[in-house]
Amino acid sequence: MPDLPRLSYCAALARRHDPDRYAAALFAPPARRETLFALLAFNHEVAKTAEVVSEPLLGQIRLQWWEEALEALFAGRARGHEVLEALAPAIAAGGLPRAAFARILEARRGDLEPGPPPDLDSLERYCDDSSAALLELELAALGAEDEGARLAARQLGIAWALVGLLRALPFHARLKRLYLPGDHLAAAGVAPEQVFAFAPSEALSGVVMRIAGRAAERLAEAEPAVRRLPRQARAPLLIAAPARRYLRRLAAAGYDPFDPAVAADLPQRAWLMAWALATRRC
Template identity: 30%
Template sequence: MNHQSSTAPAEHQGVAHGSSFYAAMRILPRAQREAMFQVYSFCRYVDDIADSDGPRDERLAALQQWREDIDALYRGEPPARLRDYQESLREFGLKREDFLAIIDGMEMDVPAEIRAPDEATLDLYCDRVASAVGRLSVRIFGLPEADGIELAHHLGRALQLTNILRDIDEDAGIGRLYLPREGLLRAGITSTDPSVVTQHPALTLVCAPLVERAQAHFKAADAVMNRNLRRVVRAPRIMSKYYHSILQLLIARGFALPRAPVRLGKASRIAILLQYAII
């Protein structure tokens, strides 16, 4: 995206259209919907930089430019591509630190591909690329401060761990391995080469604790949503049910070879939407 170009609401919506969260965002009132499309667009732009195959120094420079643009936005001097974010910042109290955390998270993949991070690094990665997005989102949804932060913590990690478990083979194809080093060693896997780990017969032993952890985060997120107004948690409910369903499909399929790709069918997505879209 050209650094100088302005981004209209319709463009943000277009960027979000292919997202699994699109339906959840579409049901929100206009101001919330537009703010969520902005947050999602921002995430896509910085993610696309991190995931591109361009030179690493150019990707780092592009991410740094986004940091500078966010700083300018919060100084009241937004560049063209962030100009229409000003209203959302004012209306929903979005925090600069959360936007910057997302950039930091995306950048973790840039200097070198992530391979078997230790548990602390994996959790930091999940916090930055998922829970920070959640912290912006819950402000837009209108949750109370403490419940919002708690929901973002748990639902962000639940979604990201599910992503990691779903995308093991896809990530390995681009040289990445997000499974924690401690888990590999406990299972007797000493290699951190993604192509070796994904073919290892003990992979199921590495994935099982992550499945349990994701389940626990989904349960904790549900507890927060259960004590808040239904209309306030409609969108995160849809996101949670969508990804929890994917996790259930992964559990049913298992992690031994051969692993067929797991996707949630259109009928299942529509059923989840209908269950929660109506107040």
């Protein structure tokens, strides 16, 4: 177990809102952790947009502010915000790909659109542009920027996002948001209104099972690329360990997304990650 750092603003934000990724970041070299915390804090700030605005236009304005703030940051001008100030050194050093930030912002604009993704390919593109792009930034912060690192980020990032969206289904249902593929729902005869009414069914569980199966496939596909990365760059990828545990919980719940065990916290996450690192599972 790595020593717990003295928490900065970004570290505290990450620990509170993104505990799995925060725990993974603790396994990174100490000199690089604050950059990882800053990336996680940035991701939280933009990911919550659809939850904190009362209408899509306000969300677009909020994301436009972040886009312009990043443009200024890449030009060497930091606006007065704790997250931007924390990102400034890594961006100034040229270690973070600008395109990955743009992908994340574009994905969050998609959160403001009504309706579920039309199909699984669309859902995976969203996961790629949000979760995988964040992993790409984290790996770049650790010096892993080659094609192998991008492949590991893509496969594992998509898997992590799929698992997270299934676990967050009740939360999103309260907001009348749905991330299950529309064609899968239609084929199973599940209307969005049923999900918003928290109505479990065998049909809905079947859809969840298929998405969970795809997440498991992505996890398996990521393993070879993850193992080829140097040990010091693997910390962000340790989220694969809790992802596997969450998938087992889903299976034990019969793929009922409304079972409280599915979204329950995972206190032993750090131990799972330490075991995965020691056994080269990640």
